[in-house]
Amino acid sequence: MTTQPSTALITGASSGIGAVYADRLAARGYSLVLVARREERLRALAAELEQRYGVNVTTLTADLTDEAGIRAVEEMLRSNPAIDTLVNNAGAAQIAPFLAGDVAAHQAINTLNTTALMRLSYAILPRLAQNNRGTLINIASVLAFHARAGSALYSATKAWVLNFTRGLQEEFAESQVRIQAVLPAATATEIWEVSGIKVNDLPEGSVMTTDDMVDAALAGLDLGELVTIPPMHDENLWARYEEARLALFASARTGIPAPRYRR
Numbered sequence: 001m002t003t004q005p006s007t008a009l010i011t012g013a014s015s016g017i018g019a020v021y022a023d024r025l026a027a028r029g030y031s032l033v034l035v036a037r038r039e040e041r042l043r044a045l046a047a048e049l050e051q052r053y054g055v056n057v058t059t060l061t062a063d064l065t066d067e068a069g070i071r072a073v074e075e076m077l078r079s080n081p082a083i084d085t086l087v088n089n090a091g092a093a094q095i096a097p098f099l100a101g102d103v104a105a106h107q108a109i110n111t112l113n114t115t116a117l118m119r120l121s122y123a124i125l126p127r128l129a130q131n132n133r134g135t136l137i138n139i140a141s142v143l144a145f146h147a148r149a150g151s152a153l154y155s156a157t158k159a160w161v162l163n164f165t166r167g168l169q170e171e172f173a174e175s176q177v178r179i180q181a182v183l184p185a186a187t188a189t190e191i192w193e194v195s196g197i198k199v200n201d202l203p204e205g206s207v208m209t210t211d212d213m214v215d216a217a218l219a220g221l222d223l224g225e226l227v228t229i230p231p232m233h234d235e236n237l238w239a240r241y242e243e244a245r246l247a248l249f250a251s252a253r254t255g256i257p258a259p260r261y262r263r
Contacts, residue, residue, distance in 0.1 A: 007082040008135075009033040011064060011073070011120070012090030014041035017139065017187065020214040021087050026053040033058045033083060035073055036090070064090050064116040065108040073116075077123040084134035086124045088117045088161075091139065093154045106153055113157035118164065125168075128177045135178040137221065138165045142185045142229060145241075158183075162227075169226050182217045183229045184208065 008025045012018040014036035022032055026049045034042050039061040046057035060076055062069035077083055092109045094101055121136060128134035140161040147155035165181040172179055186207045213230050220228030232238065 005029070005031055005082065006084050007031040007033060007080065008085035008087060009035060009073070009077060009083050009124075010087040010089060011035045011116075014038045014045065017184070017210050017214060018087070018089040019045055020210045021089060021137075022049060022057075024214055024218055025085070025087075026055045026057070029053075029055065030085065031056040031058075031082065033060060033076060033080070035060045035062055035064075035076075037061065037063045037069075065092075065112045070116050070119055073120055074123040077120060078127075081127065083124065084128065084131070085137070086120060086135070087137045087139070088120060089137075089139045090116065091157075095150045095154065097150055098152050109153060110157060113154075114160045114164075117161060121164075121168070125177075129172070129175065132176045135180070135221070136165075136168070137180045137182060137217070140165070140181050140183045142183050142231075144183060166226070178221065178224075180217075180221050180225065181227045182220070183227065184213050184217075185229075185231045187213045 006029070008021075008030045010018050010021050010025070010032065013022050013032075013034035015038075018034075018036065022034055022045060026032060032046075032049065032055065034046060034057060036042050039059070042059040042061065046059050049055065050057050060072065062072045064070055064073065077086065091113050094105065094109060098106075117138060121138070124134070124136065128136070138161050141154070141158040143151055143155040144158040144162040162181050162183065165179060169179045169181075188207050188209055208231055216230035217228050220230075227238070229238070
C-alpha cells in the first residue's frame with residue numbers, strides 16, 4: 001500500500017510567517033496549498049517553491065474576512081483528501097484605542113483572527129479524526145496573556161485562539177492528531193505596516209525574524225509541544241504559569257462566595 005504524500009494548506013501565505021512556513025514545509029517534502037488575498041505574490045511564491053524543492057504547489061486567492069473567501073477555503077479542505085496539515089496563520093492587528101477604529105474594521109479583524117480560524121479547523125478536523133493522523137497549527141500571540149491600551153481587540157482574539165486550541169488538544173489527546181498553538185512575540189512581518197505601530201519603534205533586540213520564529217515553532221512541533229513560545233528561554237516560567245492557572249481555576253470551585261464579598 002502506498003502512502004499519499006502530505007499536503008499542507010497555509011493561510012496568509014503570501015508573505016511573512018506564512019511564506020516561511022511554506023518554504024520550510026516544502027523543504028520537508030510537503031505539497032502545498034497557499035491561501036492569501038494577493039494572487040500575484042502567491043503565484044510568484046508557488047513558482048519559486050516548485051523550482052527549488054520540486055513539490056506541487058497550488059494557490060487559492062481568498063479573503064478570509066469575507067464569507068465567500070472562508071467558504072472557498074472550507075471547500076478546498078473538505079474536497080482534497082491529501083490535505084493533512086493546516087496552518088491557520090492569517091491574521092490582522094490594529095494597535096490603537098478601541099474607539100479610534102470603526103466597528104466594521106473591528107469586525108473584519110475579529111472574523112479573520114477567530115471565526116475563519118474556527119471554521120477552517122472545523123473543515124479539516126473530521127478527516128484528521130477519521131484518519132487518526134494529521135496536524136493543525138494555530139498561530140496565536142504572546143498578547144494572549146496580556147492586554148494593554150490599544151490592544152483590546154487583538155489581545156482578545158489571540159486569547160480566543162489559545163483557549164480554542166487548548167480545548168481541541170484536550171478533545172484529541174488520545175489520538176495521533178497533532179494540534180499546536182504557536183505564540184510569537186514581536187516578529188518582523190508586514191502586519192506592523194497596518195497595525196498602527198512601526199516595527200522600528202519597538203525596543204531594540206525585541207523583534208524576532210520570521211525565519212527564526214517559524215524554525216523554532218517547527219522545532220517545538222517536532223518536540224511534541226502543545227504550546228510553543230519561540231522567544232521564551234526559561235521553560236520554568238510556563239510551568240509556573242500553568243500551576244497558577246490551574247490553582248486559580250480550582251479555587252473557584254467552592255460554590256461559596258469569598259469572605260470579601262460577604263456583608
